Amino acid sequence: MNWIALFSGGKDSSWALYRALDSGRTVSRLLTVHPAADSYMYHVPATDLAALAADSIGIDLLEVESAVGTDGVVDSGTQGDAELEPLERALSDLDTAVGVDGIIAGAVESEFQTTRIEAMAERLDAETYTPLWERDPVALAEAMLAAGFEIQIVQVAAAGLDESWLGRSLDRAALEELIALNERYGVHVLGEGGEFETLVTDGPHMDRPIELEYAVEWDGTRGKLQVTDAWLGE
Numbered sequence: 001m002n003w004i005a006l007f008s009g010g011k012d013s014s015w016a017l018y019r020a021l022d023s024g025r026t027v028s029r030l031l032t033v034h035p036a037a038d039s040y041m042y043h044v045p046a047t048d049l050a051a052l053a054a055d056s057i058g059i060d061l062l063e064v065e066s067a068v069g070t071d072g073v074v075d076s077g078t079q080g081d082a083e084l085e086p087l088e089r090a091l092s093d094l095d096t097a098v099g100v101d102g103i104i105a106g107a108v109e110s111e112f113q114t115t116r117i118e119a120m121a122e123r124l125d126a127e128t129y130t131p132l133w134e135r136d137p138v139a140l141a142e143a144m145l146a147a148g149f150e151i152q153i154v155q156v157a158a159a160g161l162d163e164s165w166l167g168r169s170l171d172r173a174a175l176e177e178l179i180a181l182n183e184r185y186g187v188h189v190l191g192e193g194g195e196f197e198t199l200v201t202d203g204p205h206m207d208r209p210i211e212l213e214y215a216v217e218w219d220g221t222r223g224k225l226q227v228t229d230a231w232l233g234e
Contacts, residue, residue, distance in 0.1 A: 001101035003027045003129065004094060006087075006117070007061070009050040011151045011170070012106030012132055012190065014200040015144055017057070019131040020104045021205055028098055030054050030061045033087050046154045046199050049210060049230055056206040056232055064090045081116070088120050095124055102127040108137065108192045137189040141175050150202040150209065157222035158195035159185040166216045166223050170198060197224075208232040 005017045007030035020027055032050040054061035066086045094100050103121050107114045107130050114133065121128045132140055144151065151170040156162075160181040168174060181187040187195045202209035213229040 001026065001127070002099045003102040003104055004029050004031055004091060004100050005059075005104040006106070007032050007050060007054070008047050008106075009053045009199050010046075010106075011144060011149065011198045011200055012108060014053070014106070014149070014203065014205075015140070016104050016106035016129070016131055018147065018149075018203060018205045020129055025102070025104075025129065027059055027104065029094060030057070030059050031064065031087070031090060031094075032061060033064045033066050033090075035066050035083070046197075046225070046227060049199060049227065052210050052230055052232060053200065053206070056208045056210065058207060062090060062094065084116050084120060088123070091120070091124055091126075095126075100124055100126050102129055104129045106130075106132055108132045108140070108190055109134065109188075110192065137192070138175070138179060141170070141178075141189060145170075145172060145175070148202075148204050149200055151198050152201050152212070153196050154199050154227075155197040155222075155224040156195070158187050158191075158193075160187055161196055163216065163218040163223055165196065166218065166225055167214065208234065 003020060003025045005013070005020060005027050007013045007017060017027065032047055034047050051061055064086050066083065091100055103117065103126050105117050105128060107117065114130065118128055153165050153168050153170055156165045178187060178189045182189050191197060211231050211233045212227055214225040214227045217223050217226050
């Protein structure tokens with residue numbers, strides 16, 4: 001079977017890809033959607049670094065620009081369907097070119113995303129592989145760290161996550177703090193509600209690590225890394 005991995009460079013899509021490769025699945029393409037604005041469907045920050053990650057992984061990357069964003073939109077369902085359209089067109093083109101037998105996705109708990117991806121896969125007559133789906137978030141984070149994933153936090157937007165979290169590694173100490181923040185504020189341990197976003201800078205599926213230079217943008221309640229340079233290290 002020929003599998004296509006939906007890939008942002010963040011921890012969830014990277015873990016889904018890693019699990020797929022580890023299980024012997026043949027992944028011929030990574031597919032990244034670059035949203036024009038905040039998105040109901042896609043990971044937004046630092047997706048421009050997916051190309052570096054793909055180079056390190058050694059799998060061809062297809063990048064899709066989406067003019068659709070959530071600005072001014074009230075109906076999230078209609079918006080989610082609209083955001084899916086450029087992804088489905090790209091997968092349909094890939095199906096014609098190389099064949100798409102299966103789609104790999106890193107969804108954890110979002111019914112909003114998962115139901116749309118599954119419906120799209122059905123229309124393409126493709127299977128889905130979602131190894132994170134409905135797994136315990138703490139166990140998932142521990143598995144990522146045990147496998148050797150190096151994860152950097154690139155955006156935060158939640159109570160308890162201040163400027164000091166930007167650029168921080170999601171290591172075991174950070175995980176313990178996230179568990180405490182979950183108990184106090186309800187922060188999702190994997191950031192599934194948009195509390196934080198990540199970039200995987202190294203892992204067992206990558207030949208070389210991603211190195212970054214960046215500035216920190218912080219408005220008092222939320223912030224992100226503004227990457228000024230990025231390259232593959234040795």
